[in-house]
Amino acid sequence: MKVTIKYFGMLxxxxxxxxxxxxxxxxxxxxxxxxxxxxxxxxxDPESVQLAVNQDLNSEIELKEGDEVAFLPPFAGG
Amino acid sequence: MRYDRxxxxxxxxxxxxxxxxxxxxxIVGVGGLGCPAAQYLAGAxxxxxxxxxxxxxxxxxxxxxxxxxxxxxGKPKAxxxxxxLQRVNSEIEIVAIEEALTIENAEMFFNQYDLILxxxxxxxxxxxxxxACILAGKPWVYASVYKNEGQLSVFNYQGGPSxxxxxxxxxxxxxxxxxxxxxxxxxxxxxxxxxxxxxKIILGAGNVLSGKLKxxxxxxxxxxxxxxxxxxxxxxxxRKQGIIPVRIDCEIKDAGKTYLDVxxxxxxxxxNSENVIHIPLGSLQDRLxxxxxxxxxLVFCQSGIRSRKAVEMLQKEFGFQNLKNVEGGIETLIDG
Numbered sequence: 444m445k446v447t448i449k450y451f452g453m454l455x456x457x458x459x460x461x462x463x464x465x466x467x468x469x470x471x472x473x474x475x476x477x478x479x480x481x482x483x484x485x486x487x488d489p490e491s492v493q494l495a496v497n498q499d500l501n502s503e504i505e506l507k508e509g510d511e512v513a514f515l516p517p518f519a520g521g
Numbered sequence: 522m523r524y525d526r527x528x529x530x531x532x533x534x535x536x537x538x539x540x541x542x543x544x545x546x547x548i549v550g551v552g553g554l555g556c557p558a559a560q561y562l563a564g565a566x567x568x569x570x571x572x573x574x575x576x577x578x579x580x581x582x583x584x585x586x587x588x589x590x591x592x593x594x595g596k597p598k599a600x601x602x603x604x605x606l607q608r609v610n611s612e613i614e615i616v617a618i619e620e621a622l623t624i625e626n627a628e629m630f631f632n633q634y635d636l637i638l639x640x641x642x643x644x645x646x647x648x649x650x651x652x653a654c655i656l657a658g659k660p661w662v663y664a665s666v667y668k669n670e671g672q673l674s675v676f677n678y679q680g681g682p683s684x685x686x687x688x689x690x691x692x693x694x695x696x697x698x699x700x701x702x703x704x705x706x707x708x709x710x711x712x713x714x715x716x717x718x719x720x721k722i723i724l725g726a727g728n729v730l731s732g733k734l735k736x737x738x739x740x741x742x743x744x745x746x747x748x749x750x751x752x753x754x755x756x757x758x759x760r761k762q763g764i765i766p767v768r769i770d771c772e773i774k775d776a777g778k779t780y781l782d783v784x785x786x787x788x789x790x791x792x793n794s795e796n797v798i799h800i801p802l803g804s805l806q807d808r809l810x811x812x813x814x815x816x817x818x819l820v821f822c823q824s825g826i827r828s829r830k831a832v833e834m835l836q837k838e839f840g841f842q843n844l845k846n847v848e849g850g851i852e853t854l855i856d857g
Contacts, residue, residue, distance in 0.1 A: 491692035518667035
């Protein structure tokens with residue numbers, strides 16, 4: 444199944460893009476997808492990264508075809 | 522009459538204007554976010570505005586901190602901002618607080634205002650505002666900037682989620698606008714949106730951005746709103762334990778060497794140990810005597826760029842032969 448990932452802040456820099464669509468195996472959870480991408484892009488401080496599935500910040504979700512997953516880092520500039 | 526143009530709006534009217542006049546807002550940090558927020562809130566006639574900032578105006582602030590001009594460089598931000606805003610609106614009370622927000626003073630200050638507007642630029646203070654707002658029972662209007670992106674939300678509003686519900690765990694990678702660079706308009710837009718949320722809360726108008734996180738990207742022109750799930754345990758924890766300090770200190774792995782940190786004092790993660798000397802890049806020339814010139818000194822900054830400049834400058838102009846740049850910056854020196 445296909446899912447779309449949106450990267451924000453420094454995660455977009457680590458991934459080299461702010462969006463990508465991936466083919467993933469059915470039944471994958473949002474957290475598993477996160478672990479996979481964290482390894483792929485060597486993202487540091489992974490426990491601070493929050494996930495939103497279809498604009499809802501809740502990572503305890505099994506992904507479905509066409510889902511959009513946002514990878515959101517904390518930042519504090521001002 | 523001063524407020525005529527907003528009183529004409531049905532969400533304001535005479536009674537709304539009275540609400541604004543009877544309200545009070547504490548702005549913590551009068552920088553890139555706090556300046557535009559303060560200007561519009563003063564203009565709108567908020568009865569009492571607290572301006573809390575312990576910093577002084579620097580020339581590198583002027584491109585985004587729009588209350589200050591070239592004559593203000595070196596002066597305390599809170600005092601300058603008060604003076605300028607009082608010229609915009611002489612009918613309101615403006616309180617300059619030339620202090621840093623601390624665990625000791627946060628609740629005391631927050632108790633004196635109806636809501637808190639976050640104009641800060643670091644995680645420690647954002648968690649501190651969050652915790653003190655939970656304890657004082659005040660809503661706060663949050664914003665953060667990273668390069669061309671911004672985050673905006675209202676926390677602790679009518680039982681809504683807190684900042685800890687959004688980010689239960691923080692990161693050591695606090696990168697400030699000073700470090701990453703930022704267009705002045707980005708915190709400007711976010712600060713104005715914070716002022717808008719503040720006015721909505723006071724007027725009881727529209728949909729307050731509570732339980733939602735607005736993400737703004739000024740380059741792509743796309744905005745998104747994400748729904749934040751409340752985590753009651755994160756709020757209860759603060760009610761039971763009080764303010765939980767977030768410190769972004771860290772240890773250097775190889776403690777047997779001497780280090781020179783050329784970052785500014787506000788940059789994080791902070792490293793505090795005896796073998797680390799802290800002199801910001803811009804002050805090196807004035808503080809040469811503090812730099813050891815015999816044993817090897819490892820020079821670092823956030824990413825390795827400023828420290829490379831520092832090493833080159835100290836070698837070429839002042840003859841230091843014992844300095845080595847830490848390529849890759851602080852992250853390569855610390856654990857985790």
